[in-house]
Amino acid sequence: MMTRRQGLITAAALGATGLSRGAAAQGAAAPATAPTVRTPVNFQVPPGACDCHTHVFPDPQKFPFWSGRVYTPPIATADDLLNLQRALHLDRVVIVQPSVYGTDNAATLDGLRQLGARRARGVAVIGPQTTAQELDRMQQAGIRGIRVNLETGGITDPARAAQVLEAALAQIQGRPWHLQVYARLPLIEALQDRLSGLPMPVVFDHFAGAQASAGVDQPGFAAVLTLVRSGRAYVKISGAYRASEEAPDYPKVAPLARALIEANPDRIVWGTDWPHPDSAVLAGRAATDIAAPVPVDDGRVLNLLTDWAPEAAVRQRILVDNPARLYDF
Template identity: 55%
Template structure:
């Protein structure tokens, strides 16, 4: 059983509801890795939830996660035999990327970051972020009222235009419906486009579900990358998520040069739960990332393809 720890949250600084609940540690792998992980492998999707007194949450967030520290992340990647990491600013911080930067500095040269910005973020701040190792921005087009294509299309266009001269990529947390709605914009985008978590598909709906063929087409053409990450968000078949096999294989077969892998550690629960307020603590999912990584050889039996997914593609996309 995992050890427990009590974390004192500063309610005034962070706007977090105080509870007597002892907070769980972020998940650590319980299953040993059963294949040879290539040197310089990268986990392309993680988050850091720092000390809430130093890194207060955004008042407009829709959930409040438990803590997840750089030390815990280092232990995770030691167990997974993974050297490199991409840390993504989660929605709970709004446009404050300081917790992500904190995690990146703890990791050093083996870390890259993906930031959240808005139209008030000055170019000088982006220049500094680039020096610090940020290589992309993330748009959330799945929640909070922005899942309307009439909102998503102009937001995506504005993000692409802003990144055009910088060489950063635009990462999207979205749905297959939105991907279909912006497919034409992605096809002509002058910067790399990256879709989180299998493009937000629902494994129970089958390969013919609306939008999946558009995602595959964008990958096949080389116009988009997809993170084969967060399988538990698309599938209910824990712990091995067998129903994700055909989706992963379809995307990899379409273009193995446009696939990257990630844990989505520390596995925050951003779902809306009846009776749970945004300021209430949302427990982290306890996912066995060793077992999750062991699915990669099932999805990609060829070792050279796995090297592309874990090493070559991240090196190209994030500039390692």
């Protein structure tokens, strides 16, 4: 019999349990997420700029959470996301399916519908039960890739990770999609050869899992740089707070960002990770308790891009050109 932890690992990584929306026990609606742009943007954001990593968490009475989730976020609607876009002077956005919904992408797809095809694209989480017809409908709705969340799933064994990746690849074979991977650096290094040979782009979340305190020489980071330099992988310079606790400017993140950009500015995209969900498993906090978001000043973090990429032409590639290519805007 599969234990709850085994089920969580599989579902968080690939959504393999196939639990329905109605399976999640729901409480009252959580309080709405507060605005996160406290510092005005201080540079000219180019037209068509894209936030490549966000989530939406609408009313759980309409879009229930998965019962096996490890945290419960506050409400963060598509309207809230649009307000963030306007405050940051951004024109495009990518909504990524979060682990709290398992393989039920309804909330993500509804967010895409509300924001419209000119502004929004999405990344889904699928499982073995996801049909080709469902994938076709996702394509029409704006989905351009799938996410394999090895980190939240607790998968650190390369052999097990390879199995999960192969299952995902088999399902989307032949589609013009990419594979988004959230994993630790040692796991990426162990899978480097396999990842470099994928027939589709691979995209690493959140600085590819690098930790700022360990610097650019930390084990596994060289493998990421090699994949980026060769054009075989994209990296999201997103969620700086996940790489460092030195808010609000995360100074030790800068060397990581600069190294990735220098390796290949045509394979770097930027994102907020809004609304900054706190997915940590904390003593005394049940998975059904509302987890307050990590406090982040999104305006201040966007301004850091002028330090990481001082040249406007490079920021154009990171904010506009690369997302347009990757997400088919």
